[in-house]
Amino acid sequence: MFAVYAASPQPDNPLAALTVGDRPDPDVPDGWVRVSVKAASLNMHDLWTLRGVGIKAEKFPMVLGCDGAGVLDDGTEVVIHSVISSPDWSGDETLDPKRSLLTEVHQGTFAESVVVPARNVLPKPASLSFAEAACMGTAWLTAYRMLFVKSGLRPGQTILVQGASGGVATALIQLGRAAGFRVWATGRSEDKRALAESLGAHATFESGARLPERVDGVFETVGKATWSHSVKSLKPGGVIVVSGSTSGADANAELARVFFLQLSVIGSTMGTRDELADLLKYCDVTGVRPKIGNELPLTRAEEGFKAMLDGETAGKIVFTTP
Incomplete structure (x- = not known):
C-alpha cells in the first residue's frame, strides 16, 4: 500500500527520515479493525517521530500519522481515536502507564489503510467532512x-x-x-x-x-x-x-x-475515547469546524511537513487519499 513513513530516526534533520512509497498491507488481529483512510491530519508529534523521540529504534520504519478518518470494511464512516491502551486497562486511558499513540508502537494513518483496536473507532457525524473529522483525534x-x-x-x-x-x-x-x-x-x-x-x-x-x-x-x-x-x-x-x-x-x-x-x-495529555465522542457531538450540534490551513494529497506530504517544521501553519494541515 502507499504510505508516508519514517525510515529511520534523524534527530538533527527530521525531513531526511521522511519517505514516500510502498509499505506492506497491514494484518488485522482479532479485536482490531481496518480503516480505509480518507483523510489524516499532521501533528507536531509526527515531527518528533521523525527525530526518533518517543519511539524505539527497532520500531522503524514507522508509518506516520496519529489522526485520521475513513471507512471500515462494512462501509461505516469512522473517526480514529489514537490513544491505544493496554488490553486489560479500564478507566481513563491517558493514565495507563503502558498506553501509546499511533506511530509510537503501532503503524499510523498516513497510508491507504490502518488497523486499530475496534474500540478506537467512533462513528463520524454526517455533518463533518472526512478532512474535518481527521482533525479531531489529537x-x-x-x-x-x-x-x-x-x-x-x-x-x-x-x-x-x-x-x-x-x-x-x-x-x-x-x-x-x-x-x-x-x-x-x-x-x-x-x-x-x-x-x-x-x-x-x-x-x-x-x-x-x-x-x-x-x-x-x-x-x-x-x-x-x-x-x-x-x-x-x-x-x-x-x-x-x-x-x-x-x-x-x-x-x-x-x-x-x-x-x-x-x-x-x-x-493535560490528549483525551479519552468518551471525550472524543463528546467533542464530535459538540461540533455536530454547534456547527464549530476546525480551521484547515492546508489540504494536500498524501503524495505531497513533504510540503506539509516542511510548513510545520518552518512554523508556517495557519490551522491544521490535512492529507487526503484518493
Whole structure:
C-alpha cells in the first residue's frame, strides 16, 4: 500500500527520515479493525517521530500519522481515536502507564489503510467532512480536554491562548469562543494574530506583550518561549493548563509567583475515547469546524511537513487519499 513513513530516526534533520512509497498491507488481529483512510491530519508529534523521540529504534520504519478518518470494511464512516491502551486497562486511558499513540508502537494513518483496536473507532457525524473529522483525534481532543475537563473555568471568564496559529491553539480559540469565554490570544506575527481574530479571538497581542488586565486562565503549548509571560498574565488564583512545550521545556518556573499568588499549573495529555465522542457531538450540534490551513494529497506530504517544521501553519494541515 502507499504510505508516508519514517525510515529511520534523524534527530538533527527530521525531513531526511521522511519517505514516500510502498509499505506492506497491514494484518488485522482479532479485536482490531481496518480503516480505509480518507483523510489524516499532521501533528507536531509526527515531527518528533521523525527525530526518533518517543519511539524505539527497532520500531522503524514507522508509518506516520496519529489522526485520521475513513471507512471500515462494512462501509461505516469512522473517526480514529489514537490513544491505544493496554488490553486489560479500564478507566481513563491517558493514565495507563503502558498506553501509546499511533506511530509510537503501532503503524499510523498516513497510508491507504490502518488497523486499530475496534474500540478506537467512533462513528463520524454526517455533518463533518472526512478532512474535518481527521482533525479531531489529537489537536482538537487535546484542546477539548484542556478547556472543558481540566481547567475548571467557566463561560464568561477570560482565557489567554499562547501561540495562536498551531493546531491545539486554533482549536482552543474556536471552542472557547463557541462556549462563551472571552478569548485572548498571542501570536508572533500580524498574520498569525489576524488568523486568531478570524477564528473568534476577542483580542490578540504580540508574544510577550503586557495585557490590559490579568486573565483567569492561560493555555500553554509553547513552553520555554512563553512560560514566564503566561505566569505573569494570571490573576491571583488563576490556572495554567499545559499540554506541550514546542519551544523547549527548560523554562523559568516562576515559583515565587506561583506560590505567592496561589496559581495552579495543570498538565493535560490528549483525551479519552468518551471525550472524543463528546467533542464530535459538540461540533455536530454547534456547527464549530476546525480551521484547515492546508489540504494536500498524501503524495505531497513533504510540503506539509516542511510548513510545520518552518512554523508556517495557519490551522491544521490535512492529507487526503484518493
